[in-house]
Amino acid sequence: MSWLKDFVTPKIKAFMGTASKIEDNLWTKCPSCERMIYTKDLEENLMVCSYCAHHFRLSPEARLASIFDDGAYESIDIVHVKDDPIKYRDTKKYVDRLKEARQKTGKNDAVSIARGRIGGHTAVVFVMDFAFMGGSMGLAVGKSIAKAADEAIKGNAALIGFTASGGARMQEGILSLMQMPATVAAITNLKEAGLPYINVFTNPTTGGVLASFATLGDIHIAEPNALIGFAGARVIEKTLKQKLPAGFQRSEFLKEHGLVDIVVHRHQLAGTLRSVLSYVAPEEATLNK
Numbered sequence: 001m002s003w004l005k006d007f008v009t010p011k012i013k014a015f016m017g018t019a020s021k022i023e024d025n026l027w028t029k030c031p032s033c034e035r036m037i038y039t040k041d042l043e044e045n046l047m048v049c050s051y052c053a054h055h056f057r058l059s060p061e062a063r064l065a066s067i068f069d070d071g072a073y074e075s076i077d078i079v080h081v082k083d084d085p086i087k088y089r090d091t092k093k094y095v096d097r098l099k100e101a102r103q104k105t106g107k108n109d110a111v112s113i114a115r116g117r118i119g120g121h122t123a124v125v126f127v128m129d130f131a132f133m134g135g136s137m138g139l140a141v142g143k144s145i146a147k148a149a150d151e152a153i154k155g156n157a158a159l160i161g162f163t164a165s166g167g168a169r170m171q172e173g174i175l176s177l178m179q180m181p182a183t184v185a186a187i188t189n190l191k192e193a194g195l196p197y198i199n200v201f202t203n204p205t206t207g208g209v210l211a212s213f214a215t216l217g218d219i220h221i222a223e224p225n226a227l228i229g230f231a232g233a234r235v236i237e238k239t240l241k242q243k244l245p246a247g248f249q250r251s252e253f254l255k256e257h258g259l260v261d262i263v264v265h266r267h268q269l270a271g272t273l274r275s276v277l278s279y280v281a282p283e284e285a286t287l288n289k
C-alpha cells in the first residue's frame with residue numbers, strides 16, 4: 001500500500017492545497033463585521049467593506065489611480081540608497097528582509113511617488129506602503145519624501161502624502177531617526193516656497209512618521225477609524241496608570257481633539273482633495289489646466 005501513501009496522498013494533498021489557496025484568494029473575511037466578501041467586489045469597491053465600511057489596506061497603485069483625474073498619473077522614481085548601511089541582523093539579516101519585501105511587493109522600498117492632476121490642479125503625491133516592512137521609514141523612504149517635496153517645489157505644485165507606517169526602520173538605526181528632521185526640513189522648504197502640504201492619514205500612522213512630517217500638513221485628512229498615534233495605547237496606559245478613553249488614537253477622536261481636520265470615507269476622498277485643492281493649490285498650477 002506504500003504507493004498509496006507515497007504517490008496518491010501527496011497528490012491529493014497538493015490538490016487540496018491549491019484548492020484552498022484559490023478559495024482563500026476568492027473570498028476575504030472582513031475583520032470588523034466578519035462577513036465574507038467576494039475579493040473582486042472588495043477590490044472594485046476600493047477595498048472598503050460594503051457591509052460595514054471597514055477600510056482595508058489599499059495598494060499604492062490603486063490609491064494613485066483612485067485620486068488622480070481619470071486615474072492618470074506619471075510615476076516618479078524613488079531614491080535608491082545602499083542597502084543595509086549598518087549591517088544589521090536580528091532573527092534575520094536585514095538584507096534578507098529587504099529581499100523578501102521586494103519580492104512580495106514588487107517595489108524597491110516602502111513609498112511610491114507620482115505626479116498628475118487632481119481637479120485640474122497639478123499635485124505631487126507620495127504613498128507609503130504598509131505591506132513593505134510595515135511602511136517603516138529608513139533612508140530610502142526619508143530621501144524619497146524629500147524628493148517628492150523638491151519635485152512639488154520645482155513644478156510649483158501641491159504636495160499630498162498618504163501615510164501608513166509603523167514608524168522608523170529600526171534596522172537602519174540612527175540613520176532612520178535622522179529621516180525625521182530630514183523630512184521636516186523638506187516640508188519646511190515646501191512651505192517657504194508658499195506651497196501647500198496635505199497629509200492623509202491611513203491606517204496605521206504611528207511612531208517616527210507621525211512625530212515628523214505627517215503632522216506638518218496644512219490640512220490633515222484621515223480615513224475612518226485609522227489608528228494615528230506615536231506610542232502604542234498599552235504603553236501609554238502603563239505609563240499613565242490610567243485607562244484611555246474609547247476611540248483613543250482613532251481618526252474620529254483626533255478630529256474632535258483638533259489634530260485631524262476632515263475624516264472622509266475613501267469613496268469621497270478624491271472629491272475632498274479636489275475641493276481642498278481648489279482653495280489651497282497655487283494659482284500657476286490651476287492656470288495650465
Ligand SMILES: [Zn+2]
Binds near residue numbers: 031032054
Ligand atoms: Zn465589514
